[in-house]
Amino acid sequence: EPEVTQTPSHQVTQMGQEVILRCVPISNHLYFYWYRQILGQKVEFLVSFYNNEISEKSEIFDDQFSVERPDGSNFTLKIRSTKLEDSAMYFCASRPSGRRYEQYFGPGTRLTVT
Amino acid sequence: LAKTTQPISMDSYEGQEVNITCSHNNIATNDYITWYQQFPSQGPRFIIQGYKTKVTNEVASLFIPADRKSSTLSLPRVSLSDTAVYYCLVGDMNFGNEKLTFGTGTRLTIIP
Numbered sequence: 001e002p003e004v005t006q007t008p009s010h011q012v013t014q015m016g017q018e019v020i021l022r023c024v025p026i027s028n029h030l031y032f033y034w035y036r037q038i039l040g041q042k043v044e045f046l047v048s049f050y051n052n053e054i055s056e057k058s059e060i061f062d063d064q065f066s067v068e069r070p071d072g073s074n075f076t077l078k079i080r081s082t083k084l085e086d087s088a089m090y091f092c093a094s095r096p097s098g099r100r101y102e103q104y105f106g107p108g109t110r111l112t113v114t
Numbered sequence: 115l116a117k118t119t120q121p122i123s124m125d126s127y128e129g130q131e132v133n134i135t136c137s138h139n140n141i142a143t144n145d146y147i148t149w150y151q152q153f154p155s156q157g158p159r160f161i162i163q164g165y166k167t168k169v170t171n172e173v174a175s176l177f178i179p180a181d182r183k184s185s186t187l188s189l190p191r192v193s194l195s196d197t198a199v200y201y202c203l204v205g206d207m208n209f210g211n212e213k214l215t216f217g218t219g220t221r222l223t224i225i226p
Contacts, residue, residue, distance in 0.1 A: 004157075031212070033212070033213070033214075035157075035214075042216050042217065042218060043152070043158060043201075043214075043216040044216075045213035045214065045215065048212035048213060050212075055212055056212045056213060058213070089155070091157040091158075093157070099207075100205075100207055100212065101146060101148040101160075101163060101203065101205060101207060101214065102148075102160050102163065103158075103160065103214060104160070105156075105157025105158050105159065106157055107156055107157060108155070108156065108157050110155075
């Protein structure tokens with residue numbers, strides 16, 4: 001069964017550093033998402049991406065965040081200058097056309113900012 | 115997006131059938147009901163979706179009464195591996211926001 005993959009599984013970085021989280025969505029999916037979950041809290045939407053552009057973003061997704069699909073398979077989330085409060089699990093998701101509520105999530109990247 | 119209410123936690127013994135009910139009193143005509151499951155330290159996983167009456171797949175059943183103001187996720191003969199958080203989501207399948215909005219969910223603990 002095809003699945004979304006994410007790398008790295010765990011990233012430790014110092015405050016102020018840039019990080020790039022990588023995702024490989026399911027190959028025939030066209031819609032891509034990033035969510036995050038701070039330890040013990042809800043899963044929160046960050047951004048959705050379709051046809052090489054952002055279709056929606058949350059208040060959390062400020063100028064420090066960016067997304068890119070650099071080639072036909074990867075989907076990345078960049079945080080330019082990390083803060084302590086960016087520490088969280090970051091989940092990538094993708095979905096096929098026509099099934100808006102059926103999103104397939106990756107295993108997540110645990111980001112720890114020190 | 116329709117507001118949903120579900121129990122914070124539930125316990126059940128292995129081998130039992132578990133029913134988790136979600137209330138969504140202000141569900142709109144175009145809204146569908148979707149359930150996700152999340153194991154510790156993993157991403158949410160789509161379980162089942164329905165609009166009315168009953169939907170069944172290899173994992174669960176979803177019961178939706180005629181007024182659609184609530185829904186019940188039914189897990190048959192649970193095992194320890196069903197210990198997870200279960201989320202009820204309600205929204206329009208065709209229009210509106212792309213995002214999934216997760217609440218706090220129901221933390222289901224299966225007891226051996």
